[in-house]
Amino acid sequence: MSPKPATYDPGTALYDPATDRVGEYRGQAGARAMLRPLGGGREWEAEPGSLRPATDRERLSASVRAANERTLATPPGPGDVSRPPEPVEGCPTCLWLADRRVAARASFDHSAVTDANVLMREHQRKEHDG
Structure with a gap:
């Protein structure tokens, strides 16, 4: 058995x-x-x-x-990263991120400049369709 x-x-x-x-x-x-x-x-x-x-x-x-x-979706490509993204006119989030970038450049904080660019690209992809 x-x-x-x-x-x-x-x-x-x-x-x-x-x-x-x-x-x-x-x-x-x-x-x-x-x-x-x-x-x-x-x-x-x-x-x-x-x-x-x-x-x-x-x-x-x-x-x-x-x-x-x-994880089926592939994240979108970063687009053209040779130039910093430009803020969308009239968007308070874009303007705030652009101000952060200017302040970071003024203090020679290159990491914060990159962070602001990445956050602005991400915001523009989500909120401004690209």
Whole structure:
């Protein structure tokens, strides 16, 4: 008589050696265990007797993989960075950032000048469509 497979609580992260993946235990479907990828996705069936709790390293690796897969959008390119962005006329945020840049230049704080340029480009992408 074979030993009875361990029972797990729903949500437990388990390693499935047959697929070499870590999944969240969802429950039983007949004689099979149902696992779902960490972070969501399509469930799969696994042999309950072969499952074991995932190690910290396996859980972390699976979580990072899931986060990377969720990152589908590529951020927009910075555009022409050879010239500093110009403030949009009448926009108080653009004018405030331009003033910060002028003050940073006056104090020879090149890092703050770059910060102001980056923040202005980001603001203009979000608020002024480019």
